[in-house]
Amino acid sequence: MATLRDIQNRIKAVKNTRQITSAMKMVAASKLRKAQSRMMDLRPYAEKMNSVISGLSAGADLEMNPLLAKRPTKAIEVLVITSDRGLCGAFNSNILKSAQALVGDLSKEDSDTVAGGPVEINISTVGKKAVDYYKRRKIGLRQSWTGLSGGIEYTRIQELTNNIIERYTSEAVDRVYVVYNMFKNVVIQKVTVAKLLPVEPPEAPEEEDVKADYIYEPSEQALFDALLPKNVEVQIFRAMLESQASEEAARMTAMENATKSATEMIDALTLKYNKARQASITAELMDIVGGVEALKD
Amino acid sequence: MAEKLKLEIVTPTGLVASEEVDEVTAVGSEGEFGVVPGHAPFVTTLKVGMLTSKGDGQTVRYFVNWGYAEVGPDGISVLADSSEKSEEIDVERAKAARERAEERLRKADDIDFVRAEAALERAITRIGVAEHKLG
Numbered sequence: 366m367a368t369l370r371d372i373q374n375r376i377k378a379v380k381n382t383r384q385i386t387s388a389m390k391m392v393a394a395s396k397l398r399k400a401q402s403r404m405m406d407l408r409p410y411a412e413k414m415n416s417v418i419s420g421l422s423a424g425a426d427l428e429m430n431p432l433l434a435k436r437p438t439k440a441i442e443v444l445v446i447t448s449d450r451g452l453c454g455a456f457n458s459n460i461l462k463s464a465q466a467l468v469g470d471l472s473k474e475d476s477d478t479v480a481g482g483p484v485e486i487n488i489s490t491v492g493k494k495a496v497d498y499y500k501r502r503k504i505g506l507r508q509s510w511t512g513l514s515g516g517i518e519y520t521r522i523q524e525l526t527n528n529i530i531e532r533y534t535s536e537a538v539d540r541v542y543v544v545y546n547m548f549k550n551v552v553i554q555k556v557t558v559a560k561l562l563p564v565e566p567p568e569a570p571e572e573e574d575v576k577a578d579y580i581y582e583p584s585e586q587a588l589f590d591a592l593l594p595k596n597v598e599v600q601i602f603r604a605m606l607e608s609q610a611s612e613e614a615a616r617m618t619a620m621e622n623a624t625k626s627a628t629e630m631i632d633a634l635t636l637k638y639n640k641a642r643q644a645s646i647t648a649e650l651m652d653i654v655g656g657v658e659a660l661k662d
Numbered sequence: 663m664a665e666k667l668k669l670e671i672v673t674p675t676g677l678v679a680s681e682e683v684d685e686v687t688a689v690g691s692e693g694e695f696g697v698v699p700g701h702a703p704f705v706t707t708l709k710v711g712m713l714t715s716k717g718d719g720q721t722v723r724y725f726v727n728w729g730y731a732e733v734g735p736d737g738i739s740v741l742a743d744s745s746e747k748s749e750e751i752d753v754e755r756a757k758a759a760r761e762r763a764e765e766r767l768r769k770a771d772d773i774d775f776v777r778a779e780a781a782l783e784r785a786i787t788r789i790g791v792a793e794h795k796l797g
């Protein structure tokens with residue numbers, strides 16, 4: 366049987382925990398707002414980029430661009446985007462589970478090169494949580510980036526993208542996938558697998574005549590070749606922002622649940638404490654009454 | 663044809679400018695160019711440099727870090743990696759970046775060299791735009 370003091374200490378501890386979780390929830394909420402507004406900020410740029418690329422693709426020779434080249438697959442790269450910090454519910458385990466499933470599916474695929482044999486899968490990751498996960502399973506990573514979350518800097522994303530594009534153009538890998546959490550709303554985050562490279566040829570615009578007599582400097586082809594890698598960059602940047610918004614949303618939900626559980630626990634413990642207190646008062650009273658009775662005789 | 667140009671600068675971190683101006687000058691991959699209302703449709707990439715807009719007797723300078731510019735019938739839109747108005751440039755930070763880049767260039771190996779050089783160019787251009795020494 367727990368003593369009064371034990372219960373009191375327990376209540377105090379749970380209250381402290383509740384204070385921390387509710388503060389973390391508040392912090393996550395404000396970070397979520399920031400992440401959401403950054404997603405909004407990117408939108409006009411991404412839209413413009415899409416329209417420009419589809420506009421240019423009508424005039425450019427698509428075969429010429431290395432990022433559009435479909436090659437027989439002998440190696441595949443999977444980029445897994447997780448968070449640096451924990452305490453965000455199932456956010457990271459969902460992603461890593463899907464990533465493992467994807468890797469499993471891909472590795473069943475046979476290489477369609479002349480040589481045949483199974484395809485080689487490379488995994489690169491973003492976020493500390495993925496590093497820990499793969500280290501525990503003793504799976505080697507090609508490359509991992511950490512410390513990107515928080516204020517995601519566009520220049521860091523450029524480094525990451527250049528690294529991946531270089532792997533692709535040097536034919537070290539023939540396909541690149543990215544796995545990340547897409548932000549639907551505060552309660553729903555959807556694990557998304559997207560093919561990054563080779564780039565699917567953009568659709569030609571419908572109104573061809575509009576862009577008929579543009580002056581291009583340098584050539585149309587050169588412009589197209591310069592913009593396509595940018596587009597990959599934007600896609601990765603977007604995935605990172607989505608992932609960050611999802612992370613904060615997941616953390617917010619997790620912390621809210623934790624706060625709720627803590628409150629329930631405090632209620633239960635307070636009840637137990639009061640019962641124990643009353644029991645001890647009753648016992649003392651019985652003692653006194655017993656003592657008085659004994660003295661009477 | 664509109665008498666004013668609509669200038670729009672978008673970056674991955676948001677809209678930097680969206681306003682009506684009379685004239686825009688920028689540094690394209692093939693050299694500096696100016697745009698006034700009624701310019702022929704024109705598409706180019708931009709180098710790291712300054713973009714100037716004139717309108718209502720005011721001149722506004724922008725720093726543009728790599729970009730793509732499209733001049734259409736209604737105006738000019740620019741897609742840039744990053745861009746800032748001259749008065750919003752953090753000169754201290756740019757100066758620190760310049761020093762870092764110079765330091766790296768002094769002892770650079772090959773891989774770092776290109777990046778350091780690009781960083782140096784960005785920093786110097788930023789400072790130039792902020793202090794109105796360019797153009």
